[in-house]
Amino acid sequence: MRVLFVCVKNTSRSQMAEALMRMSMSEVEVHSAGIHPGEKVNPVAVAAMREVGYDLSKHEAQHVSAFHHLKFDVVYKMDAPDLSDYVKTKWMENWDIPDPAEGGIAEFRRVRDMLAERIAALRHELQSQLAA
Secondary structure, eight states: OEEEEEESSSSSHHHHHHHHHHHHOTTSEEEEEESSOOSSOOHHHHHHHHTTTOOOTTOOOOBGGGGTTOEEEEEEESSOOOOTTTOEEEEEEEOOOOOOTTSOHHHHHHHHHHHHHHHHHHHHHHHHHHHO
């Protein structure tokens, strides 16, 4: 299974989602990208993910077009427009996850935890499908 998380800058939400999925679903090939990538991953996102044992400091923001050559099973997008010109996917889903960029560490933790809940639900769903 191949998954892509997309947000505006690829500096916070999509990076954290990618990391959380890597941590909990090693059998999934996961990537993240932005429609207007920032310069670097937000240091507060790095700090929030460090608290749960993941080092985001080596991640780099990428434009969604960097993945035009891949076909995804699913793309999860947050505040991103239609991506059909950039990526091929079987399924695209909008996630209503707020951008924590203007908040402090508490907001990043809240968003990280929201993403973790969604990804835990995906893991449960995937495991149920594999068991059937």
